[in-house]
Amino acid sequence: MRGNGTRTSLALALVLTLGGTLTGCGGDGGGGSGGKVSLRFTWWGNPDRAARTDKAVELFEQRHPDIDIATSFAGFDTYKAKLATQAAGGDAPDVMQLDYRQINQYATSGILLDLGEHPQLRTSEIDKGLLATGVVDGKQYALPVARGTETVVYDAALWRKAGVPEPTLTWTWDDWADAMRRLSASKATRGRVGSTDLGQSEDVFEIWLRSRGKALYTKDEKLGFTADDLTRYWEWCTKLRKEGAVVPAEQTTQMDGTVENTPLGRLKSVSDFNWDAPSSGFAPIVGEGLKLAPMPVGEDGTPGQYFKPSMFFGASAKTAHPKQAAQFIDFLLNDKEAGAILGATRGIPANDAMRQDVLPKLEGFDQVVSTYQKQFEGKLKDPPPAPPKGDASLQSTFSRDYDQVSYERMSPREAAENYITEAKAELRR
Amino acid sequence: MTATATRPPDAAPPATGGKRARKRERQGAAWVFLSPWVIGATVLTLLPMAVSLYLSFTDYNMFDAPRWIGFRNYTQMFTEDPRYWRSVTTTLTYVVIAVPLQLALALAVAIALKSVKRGKGFYRSAFYAPSLLGASMSIALVWRAIFNDGGSVDNLLSGMGIDIGGWINKPGWAILSVALLTIWQFGAPMVIFLAGLQQIPAELYEAAAVDGASWWRQFRSITIPMLSPVLFFNLVLQMIQAFQVFTPAFAVSAGKGGPADSTLVYTLYLYDRGFTASHMGYASAMAWVLLLAIGLVTAVLFRTSRAWVFYANDTNEGGR
Numbered sequence: 064m065r066g067n068g069t070r071t072s073l074a075l076a077l078v079l080t081l082g083g084t085l086t087g088c089g090g091d092g093g094g095g096s097g098g099k100v101s102l103r104f105t106w107w108g109n110p111d112r113a114a115r116t117d118k119a120v121e122l123f124e125q126r127h128p129d130i131d132i133a134t135s136f137a138g139f140d141t142y143k144a145k146l147a148t149q150a151a152g153g154d155a156p157d158v159m160q161l162d163y164r165q166i167n168q169y170a171t172s173g174i175l176l177d178l179g180e181h182p183q184l185r186t187s188e189i190d191k192g193l194l195a196t197g198v199v200d201g202k203q204y205a206l207p208v209a210r211g212t213e214t215v216v217y218d219a220a221l222w223r224k225a226g227v228p229e230p231t232l233t234w235t236w237d238d239w240a241d242a243m244r245r246l247s248a249s250k251a252t253r254g255r256v257g258s259t260d261l262g263q264s265e266d267v268f269e270i271w272l273r274s275r276g277k278a279l280y281t282k283d284e285k286l287g288f289t290a291d292d293l294t295r296y297w298e299w300c301t302k303l304r305k306e307g308a309v310v311p312a313e314q315t316t317q318m319d320g321t322v323e324n325t326p327l328g329r330l331k332s333v334s335d336f337n338w339d340a341p342s343s344g345f346a347p348i349v350g351e352g353l354k355l356a357p358m359p360v361g362e363d364g365t366p367g368q369y370f371k372p373s374m375f376f377g378a379s380a381k382t383a384h385p386k387q388a389a390q391f392i393d394f395l396l397n398d399k400e401a402g403a404i405l406g407a408t409r410g411i412p413a414n415d416a417m418r419q420d421v422l423p424k425l426e427g428f429d430q431v432v433s434t435y436q437k438q439f440e441g442k443l444k445d446p447p448p449a450p451p452k453g454d455a456s457l458q459s460t461f462s463r464d465y466d467q468v469s470y471e472r473m474s475p476r477e478a479a480e481n482y483i484t485e486a487k488a489e490l491r492r
Numbered sequence: 493m494t495a496t497a498t499r500p501p502d503a504a505p506p507a508t509g510g511k512r513a514r515k516r517e518r519q520g521a522a523w524v525f526l527s528p529w530v531i532g533a534t535v536l537t538l539l540p541m542a543v544s545l546y547l548s549f550t551d552y553n554m555f556d557a558p559r560w561i562g563f564r565n566y567t568q569m570f571t572e573d574p575r576y577w578r579s580v581t582t583t584l585t586y587v588v589i590a591v592p593l594q595l596a597l598a599l600a601v602a603i604a605l606k607s608v609k610r611g612k613g614f615y616r617s618a619f620y621a622p623s624l625l626g627a628s629m630s631i632a633l634v635w636r637a638i639f640n641d642g643g644s645v646d647n648l649l650s651g652m653g654i655d656i657g658g659w660i661n662k663p664g665w666a667i668l669s670v671a672l673l674t675i676w677q678f679g680a681p682m683v684i685f686l687a688g689l690q691q692i693p694a695e696l697y698e699a700a701a702v703d704g705a706s707w708w709r710q711f712r713s714i715t716i717p718m719l720s721p722v723l724f725f726n727l728v729l730q731m732i733q734a735f736q737v738f739t740p741a742f743a744v745s746a747g748k749g750g751p752a753d754s755t756l757v758y759t760l761y762l763y764d765r766g767f768t769a770s771h772m773g774y775a776s777a778m779a780w781v782l783l784l785a786i787g788l789v790t791a792v793l794f795r796t797s798r799a800w801v802f803y804a805n806d807t808n809e810g811g812r
């Protein structure tokens with residue numbers, strides 16, 4: 064009786080084990096010999112971008128029934144950390160969205176595929192200047208998707224109600240600060256503050272620097288500003304914060320790279336700083352009145368903002384299906400139908416033909432972004448060269464150091480010295 | 493349950509001749525059955541530990557090959573990194589708040605539950621539930637919402653005229669909300685306390701009651717000494733866990749350790765150095781320092797335990 068029981072359980076175990084092997088085999092077959100190719104594609108962005116990207120992916124899968132694309136997305140901060148870990152572990156997704164700051168590191172570390180070797184991927188229609196930004200050591204490791212520029216995104220309805228003059232193409236930082244003070248003081252804004260605290264944003268600081276004729280980095284990859292410059296910037300922000308023109312520290316500290324957790328996204332301010340395309344995320348929150356204003360210029364009229372390749376697509380050097388990956392990137396960048404679905408969700412397309420044919424037919428926020436960029440045509444200065452290696456973590460260092468300032472744990476001077484020390488150490492690595 | 497009743501199972505008479513061969517055979521079988529664990533522990537724990545020890549002496553950004561820099565990560569940590577010391581202070585604050593309060597709460601609830609006659613199972617499960625849920629990210633996110641400005645805690649307190657605002661956005665208050673999340677998960681130590689309480693012979697209480705001892709007197713002179721081994725066990729366990737706190741601090745501060753680094757606990761700073769700033773070598777060095785520190789604190793606890801932990805069995809043993 065007992066022996067019988069043992070035999071039964073052994074048999075059962077054997078069956079279970081075999082079953083496991085079988086299902087294991089089945090899974091593998093699906094990826095390889097079954098003929099269906101499966102690719103992983105990851106990006107950062109807001110829900111609007113996600114919805115449109117998934118729609119474009121569906122279209123691609125319809126046209127290529129043999130290719131299956133698994134997508135996933137996250138907010139920028141999370142995405143950055145996750146991708147770095149995956150890449151370092153040799154498990155980078157087949158197709159990935161990349162930031163300007165990542166390309167250098169990823170290309171030189173052998174993580175990215177040389178896309179220039181894949182004729183499926185056409186680059187003839189891509190803006191030549193932007194195309195060059197995806198080249199590292201003479202190889203096309205990444206393709207620019209779109210170009211973007213910074214903006215003051217604001218609730219125009221509230222702004223008008225408060226009776227504050229509308230922003231212009233040539234408003235200066237002082238004009239901007241005045242407008243913020245008046246917005247905060249106005250009863251029409253119902254306790255909402257003028258703006259996000261610009262002290263936490265390295266992006267805004269860069270534009271402020273450029274409008275004063277300086278830069279974040281010099282051509283030989285050193286810091287392009289001194290502790291004095293940063294101290295002056297943070298002292299100015301602190302003054303605005305104390306006057307109530309920008310939000311208090313409790314609001315600033317909640318920002319995490321998503322639109323929903325910004326002061327404007329939480330309906331605590333009237334305006335915010337962001338890149339133009341991602342500002343679409345504010346539309347469902349703020350509503351009809353959402354508008355984009357140019358970034359303020361320097362006292363002498365020098366514009367600080369610039370057109371930047373907003374993001375890139377790259378493929379993993381380890382992908383099992385480089386041909387299909389190239390095909391998919393080609394579809395996202397060059398296909399007219401895909402272009403119509405994606406619109407300006409990643410910025411104004413780098414593809415010239417797309418910009419001329421598809422974009423004018425688009426409506427809604429895509430049109431807002433398109434019109435916004437048009438007014439700068441030929442008026443902006445050249446973009447800075449790609450940020451040096453080691454800069455990747457400095458953005459968070461910047462906002463973290465400012466956190467110490469806004470909670471009054473450090474003076475602007477102390478925090479600025481801190482930042483310069485850490486930045487120099489990072490750039491030396 | 494008495495120490496004299498049981499004989500240690502491995503105290504069998506020494507094996508001789510054929511028995512030895514059989515023993516070897518049995519050991520072989522044991523290794524076969526242990527192999528999944530042995531392989532798992534080697535590949536998933538020991539090997540990574542060895543690699544991390546090596547990395548702690550290098551500069552490694554996850555992309556380029558690690559570069560040997562000797563003890564520089566360690567010296568930088570101790571002498572040049574004010575944020576490191578801030579994270580140490582934050583962690584110690586957290587441990588000092590969370591562990592005693594959690595244990596006190598667990599003990600109090602366990603004592604209360606011991607005298608519950610009806611619905612025992614229900615109450616036990618109800619108090620244990622947070623421990624099942626609490627470790628998850630989702631609860632930590634709910635916590636974030638509750639303690640944010642305009643969250644329920646803020647609304648409740650301002651309703652009572654106490655205007656703090658969102659706890660998670662105030663340095664000083666934020667770490668408290670993280671500690672509360674841990675304290676709330678007192679289920680595991682509570683269950684252990686309950687088991688310990690039930691082991692205390694009822695005669696002791698009866699004798700004390702006959703002698704007219706008050707509840708407090710009974711608690712101090714019977715419950716605490718008889719429970720001290722369990723208390724010690726819980727203390728060591730919870731302290732080790734508290735030093736490694738990560739999830740609640742990560743979720744409550746959206747991964748940044750803010751506001752103004754006030755929830756930047758040790759492991760969160762380790763994560764920040766490793767995964768955000770790509771200083772894997774530095775992060776590995778931090779991990780080893782943490783391991784040594786926890787080991788040290790545990791050793792100190794064991795040392796002092798001789799003075800206050802009372803093993804009822806020891807006296808039996810001594811009398812033998």
